[in-house]
Amino acid sequence: MSRIFPYPLMMASLVVVWLVLTSFSPGQLVVGVAVALLAGQGLAALHPVKPRLRRWDLIPKLVAIVLYDIVRSNIAVVSIILGGPRRVRRSGFVSIPLELRDPTGLAVLSVIVTSTPGTAWFDYNAARGVLLIHVFDLVDEEGWRELIKSRYEHLLMEIFE
Amino acid sequence: MSHAADLPPGVAVVVAFFVVLGAGLTLVGSFGFYRLRSFYDRIHAPTLGTSWGTAAIVMASMILFSALQSRLVVHEILIGIFVTVTTPVTLMLLGRAALYRDRAERNPDVPAMDPPKGSLVASREDDGEPAAAVAQPDVSGP
Amino acid sequence: MSQSILVVAVTAAQVMLALAMALALARMIRGPRAQDRVLGLDTLYVNSMLMLLVFGMRTGSALYFEAALIIAMLGFVATVALAKFLMRGEVIE
Known part of the structure; x- marks a missing residue:
């Protein structure tokens, strides 16, 4: 079969x-x-690697969170681009040590990070598990680290690992 | 547009809203892409067009054709899925290429190869190795 | 009534997308570096694909959808090849 x-x-x-x-x-x-x-x-x-899904039931939750974040960051980026240089905006790189190792989970995380305007995935060091992203409106570096880890990574680890 | 003459006004308003929203977001994204100063800022702007810009126009097209043909027309969603899946790949490759080029030129605005353990890169640079050898990109990622 | 709403909206969308294409093209010409030009080409591809979708809505023909699908695929492959070229200096390793 x-x-x-x-x-x-x-x-x-x-x-x-x-x-x-x-x-x-x-x-x-x-x-x-x-x-x-x-x-x-x-x-x-x-012979591609077959992804394993552990928790099907969490996928709708992930999709809902991502759609909400995409809408929210769309609005944020539009207001920055149209707002002009009224406020000093700082953009910069943030490196995030990840615990997620599953290739499929990392691929999904890259789709999430890139399709959200305002964050872009730049580099992932597989040996050390460190992700490098660029943030358009960087206010608090530690906050972004916390956000990626708590909002997406834990959910993805539950689904894929 | 005589083919849309007997469309219900409610549907027309919804389609008009989505098509203008999508085109507007795409325009803002391209405007930001033109106006922003550094490449790393500019890479964020076109994602407006590829996320909600595409989604809104695809949605408008689906609603319009479903109403015109009185059946569910969903083939436009393939474009939405395709753009969502491919944009991360292109932006990641392009971002990595830009990072690699900037690192090879020792541009001070980009982080070095190993951001948390910068001492490693610094000590290797002290040995007088060429920057390109130090800044080899990590290609073993997913 | 509904026809005039749609004509106004679709025309406005086409004007906006044409402007967006012009801006992407301008950035592609201006550069200043190769990665800006490649990103400009990619943006131009996406914008023209959306333009074709709106053209399809205007004429009510499904042919434009297929052209848009082809542009999306070609744009993806072209950008990946160009990014690869920027990274390595050759397309096929």
């Missing part, structure tokens, strides 16, 4: 994408399943 369907979630989403891009008809379903089977075999030949 697992040889025919090595990555069931990926293959199911591929079928859905195929149907969305073409039309919802039985013929397209057959073609989509064929494409998904071929892609599954191709991906299995590459």
Whole structure:
């Protein structure tokens, strides 16, 4: 079974994408399943690391937090760009020692940090587990360290580790 | 736009709101990208366009086509997912390239290779090694 | 009624996106460094993709969506290759 369907979630989403891009008809379903089977075999030949999800139930909470933060930081960055040089704004690098080691969790964290305007992921030292981010409006360096760790890292560690 | 003639006004208002919001955010992002002074500041500005700018326009397009064809049209969401997944990759690679170039030139505005243990870099620089050898980027990340 | 609301909104959005494209292009020409130009190109790609989506809403045709998808993919690959080039001086290692 697992040889025919090595990555069931990926293959199911591929079928859905195929149907969305073409039309919802039985013929397209057959073609989509064929494409998904071929892609599954191709991906299995590459032997990628299979991510393990420990806590499915926490994912909606993470998505809600991230969406809220993206809206909030959008507003903050817009007001800084349009506000002009009324207030002295300092931007700078913050290095954060992370406990999270799971590659998938780190990938999700990079998507979160980068899609939030105002923070950008620059470097991650895998040997020492230190992350380097650049913050657009840096008021309190220690505060950002605390924010990334408590708001995202602990949740991601619970989900992936 | 005669194809939208018999659209309910409520739907039209929602679509108009989202399309103007998305385009406005993208414009502000590009304006900031043009105006800000350093590269590390500028890298933040276009994320306005790739986060809520894209999301709002994709949402407007989905609502409009769903209302016009009287069925759920969701294929635009693929663009939203694609942009969300790919933007971190491009910005990370570009940021790392910029950091690497600045470190190789010993630009004082960027942190050295090992920010918490700066003594290591300093002692190696004292040995007279070229900066490029010291500032090798760490490529073993995810 | 709803048609005129949409015409005004879509036209305004197109003007704003055209301005955004012009600003990204201006930064791309001005530089001052290679990474600014690559980031400008990436911004230009995203803006033109959004512009095509708005064009699709204006004409009611699904063809623009496919063009936007292709631009998004090409923009991603092009920016990754250019960033790689900035880092190493060669695209393929």
